Amino acid sequence: MAQPAGTTHPQQPTGLRVTVSVAGDSRAWGDWITDRLERHGLRAPLHHWDPPAAMDLRSALAGLTLSGGRILLVFSTGYFQPGVRTGREWDAALAAVTAAYPGRFAAVSVTDPGNLPAGAAALGPAQLTEAGAHHAERLLLRRLGLPDTPAPGTGGPRFPLDAPAVRGGVPRRNPRFTGRAALLAHIHRRLERSVRGAAVCTLVGMAGVGKTQLAAEYVHRFATEYDVVWWVNAARADRARRKMAALAPELGLRTGPAERLGAVVDALRRGEPYRRWLLVLDGADDPAAVADLLPSGSGHTLVTSRNRAWDTHHTLLPVPVYGRPESVAFVRRRAPRLTAADADRLAAALEDLPLLLDQTAGWLNDSDMSVDRYLRLLEGGTTDARTVVADDYPKTFAEVWTTLLDRIAETAPDAAEVLRLCAVLAPGTVPVALLARIRGDFTPVTGDPRRLQEALRLLVRHSIVEATGSADGTEVAGVHLHRMVRLLVREGIPVPERERYARAVRGALAAADPGHPDDPAHWPAYAALLPHLLPAGALDADPAETAAPVLHCLRYAYLTGIQDTGLALARRAALTWERLLPEDHPYRLDLLHAHTNLLRATGQYAACEALDRPALERLLGRRDTPDAEILRAAAGLAADLRGLARYQEALELSRYVLDGSRQTFGERGARTLEAQNNLAVSLRLLGAHDEAAELDLQTLRARREVLGPDHPWTLYSALHHATGLRLTGRIDQALETQERNARAHHRLLGADHPQTLRAAHNLALCRRGAGQGDRARQGMAALLERSALLLGRRDPLTLMIASGAGCLERESGDPERALAMAEDTYRAYRDLLGPAHPYTVGSDANHALALLATGDRAAALSTLARALPAMEIAVGPGHPWTLALAHDTRATEADLPPYQLRDFEPLTI
Incomplete structure (x- = not known):
């Protein structure tokens, strides 16, 4: 009599534990192996292998031993995380861990032996794919040192190499499929937990996001759970019907040609002759055309579509672009010559879209073009993105999208018009409020809220754009357009028409300018406005049309600390306006003021003076009395001089500006108060603190x-x-x-x-x-990290914070850490301001005090001896900074207690 399924084999010891470690691409093998081992009386918990890329491989492998017992590694292609780990990493990790835990690790292989790293091959993995289920079971048992008699009984998971009874149309498995583990598991859970008769999962997303590849991988991973797997290309309803009807003879249904489709749907509904079936409708972008192909019953249906209208029939499962680690791993598998850093930059530029990554990385791997050069081409606005196609997706990204966009232009002219307007704006998110301001030829669509929303909803429904927010749950508040789709749409606008679109968009940008960049309440509006100025040609147009939003955005950039963005815009504006406007045109002067503010914020004081001084001299040469423009230019030059440590000159110019401002703007004018504030800064830098x-x-x-x-x-x-x-x-x-x-x-x-x-x-x-030394130190340390993250470690504000953080660390923290911080701050100031600037000299003095705290008194004295005369030259012998340095030198020579030392504090310039 046969032994019941799941019972213990009488010849096997019970209680032995074997942890089965398996990657997602061999999940079916893991299920089968654990079932076989449990039938032999072993405890065989399944471990899903997917350590984060940042995790040390040795630590990940060693972590498997924490569960006790032996560990069985099921080697598959995905187990080695290609694109993330190198063969050399695996060789070293396996050698170290198996040596540290002798006898604990065993291995089997379900991939081509040529795919195994040398370190994996050294474990002598049993190859389970060379024969049938009984032979594979014997190999498995032998590898674990167990008697190799297969366990009797039936049932359990199907042997992974045994295909479903009926299988048709399934694409070949993509050997480069990467990631998506959580999404695949979610699809499986959703289908398994669905109510009988309603097990439909619709994968929806933009073209090229990988819906078909995801569905194909699902089929290959979970095929052993089904008796029937049938794949239908549903892009065209007539072909989909023929493919569905072709399942009839495979199910043994004897009907005439006209009845086959109905018979198939009915057989699947009844679960006869098979209860466990999986139907895939791939590319079903017209739900109504294929709705009658969806059977109910005990099986599962997986749909892929760009059309979100499926949500009226079934719950959607959006397919996002790759996560960045997935993108990097995928690119490195597709283009092994690229470094991880190159792969990351390419993924960022292509916004992690799988089809683009596949085709672009494939071309780059076969060419000698660097990623830098490719990204420059892309930044220049070309869609001549060289690509190669693969057997599993023989159309280029441009071909796929051009077909879709042409269809939209033919069937939905309002949506096509709105899409072109979006393409004139910057890549990324476009606020609908900005679109609604567009007038001129586009007023019938953009000026009608209902019509505009209908056009946007259609674009969202067909996954051409992604909605980024809604005001009340129904209205689209913003849309995101992928940068490559944007380029395709933009290039599709006839050249004579492009200026018409750009001019309309520039008018909307001007209308969206609140006009008050100093008011924080308006900063969100400028944040939304700023990215779109350059793409819309705001700097190539007549400045009378666009100068206000450009200048106001530059002011916003300065006030909010986004200097790099502001400087890029200011430099571009300067080049263009030099050609279009005379030297002393008010717009040119306003731009100069905005530009030097941004330069000054990054510590480029000499560059500021080179711009500000000639401008002031020209203005003074043409006017007898100070006016608003002269006073603004003088105030800018005074700020430059403060940055250059020419404090006495800055003080004299600050007094001139304040006197002139009182006469021009009055005692309480905003410009007068600004000048008064700046005079106080000049006084403070000279040590006149009171x-x-x-x-x-x-x-x-x-x-x-x-x-x-x-x-x-x-x-x-x-x-x-x-x-x-x-x-x-x-x-x-x-x-x-x-x-x-x-x-x-x-x-x-x-x-x-x-x-x-x-x-x-x-x-x-x-x-x-x-x-409150400890509290101050902790707060300053956290502040330093925040400033470095936001502004960079060489920003003047970050350096000021770093100086204080180093001193606090010396007083109440780790002297060695304080020394490292002091050295870094000194080098940074020297690079930014030069060796003779008082901030550089002062940070050198702080470095001396850090040396003293670590016990190196001789080096501290040597450094102070260098710093003191340098500070005398920089600010004079009577300046408080020089006097403090002299005090520190005497105190160090006399070996006085540390609390009597005075460190140097950079001040706001």
Whole structure:
């Protein structure tokens, strides 16, 4: 009598544990192996192998031993994470781990032996794919040192090499399929848990996102769970019907040609002769045309489509682009010559779209073009993206999308018109509110909210754009257009028509300009406006048409700390406006002011002076009395001089600007208060702390009255007031004031605003002065990381924070870490400002104090001896910075306690 399925083989010991480690591409093998082992009385938990790319491979393998017992590695192509791990990594990891855990690891292989790294082959894996189920079971048992008599009984998972009874039309397995493990598992769960008769999963997404490849991989991974697997190309309803009817003879149905389709649907519904079936309708973009092909019953139906209208029939499962680690792994499998960094940059440029990654990486791998050169071509707006096609997708990305776009143009002219307008704007998200401002020839569509929404919903429904938000759950608030799709649409606009679209878009950009970039309430509007200026040709048009939004966006970029973006726009505007406008045109002067503000924020003070001084001299040569333009130019040059450490010149020019501003704008004018603030900065840099503090307090009171307590410039004056209190020794008052000021910055400007970072920096220094050393150090350390992330480690603000962080670390943290921070800050200041700048010299002095804290007194004295005369030259012998350095030198020579030393603090310029 046969032994019942699942019972223990009498000759096998019970209780032995074997953890079966299997990758997603060999899941069926894992199910079969664990079933076989459990029939022999072993405990065989299944482990799904998918360690993160950042995880050390040795650690991942060693982690398998934590469960106890032996570990069986099921080697498949996917197990080795091609594109993520190298063969050399595997060889080293397997050698180290198997040596550390002798006798614990065994292996079997379900892939071509040629795919195994040398280290894997050294484990002597049993090859399970060379014969049938009984022989594979014997090999498995022998590899584990067990008697090789197959367990009796029936049932359990099908042997993975045994095909379903009926199988047709399934694409070959893509050997480069990468990732998507969570999505595949989600599809399986959704189908398994569906109510009987309603097991339909619709994969929806844009063309090229990998819906077909995902469905094909699902079939190959889970085919052993089905008796029938039938693949239908549903792009055309007539062909889909013929393919579906062709299943009739495979099911043994004897009907006439006219009845075959109905008979197939009915047989699947009844589950006769097979209950477990999987039907795939691939490319079913017209739900109504194939709705009658969907059978109910005990099987599963998987649909792929670009059309979100399937949601009226079934719940959709959106297929996203690759996650970045998946993209990098895929590109490296497709193009092994590319580095991980190159793959990452390519993936970012192509926005992780699988078809584009496949075809572009394939071409790059066969060419000598660098990724840098390719990305420059792409940035230049060309869709001549060289590609190669593969057997599993023989059409290029451009061919696929051009066909779809042509169909939209023919059947939905409103949607096509809106799509072209989106293509004139920047890649990425387009706010619908901006589209709604477009007028001229497009007013019938864009000026009618209902018609505009209908066009957008159609584009979303067909996965041409992706909705990025909705105002009330029904209206589309923004759309995302993939950059390569955008290029195809843009190139499809006839050349004579392109200017018409661009002109309409530029008009919308001008209309969307709130006109007040200094007001934080309008910053979200400028954030949405800024990316679209260059693509819409705002700098190539008549400045009278576009100067206002360009200049206001530059001001926004300066105020919010996005200097790189602002500088790119300013340089481009300068090149264009030089050709279009005379040298002293108001727009040119406004642009110069915006440009130098951005340069100054990045520490490029000499470049600023080279622009500001000639401009001021030209203005002074043509006018007898200071006016608004002269005063603005002089204020800019004074700021340059402060950055260049020519403090006395800056002070004289600051006084000139303040006097002229009082005459021109009045005592309480906003420009006058700005000049008053800047004079206080010049005084502070010269060490006149009392006078600067008094001026800051006057400015703060006036700004509260004129601008209100929550205006950014009022907050900035409060920050300067607290700084003055601290530098004049009123620590308790400074701390109380700055705690309140920091909270206001955080609330009104946000945690990432540069001014908020400055407020947090001063707060940490106030806490330090109040004896809260540990709290100050922790806050400054966190602030440094935040500033480095937002602005970069060589930004002037980051360096100012780094200087304070290093000093705090020296006083209440790790002296060795403080020394490393001091050395890095000194080098950074030297590179940015040169060796003779007082900030460079001061950071060198801080470096000396860090050396002293580590016990290297001789090196500290040598460094101080170099720094003191350099500071005397930079700011003079009587400057507080020079006097402090002299004090530190004497204190170090006398070996006085560390608390008597005074470190150098860079000030806001």
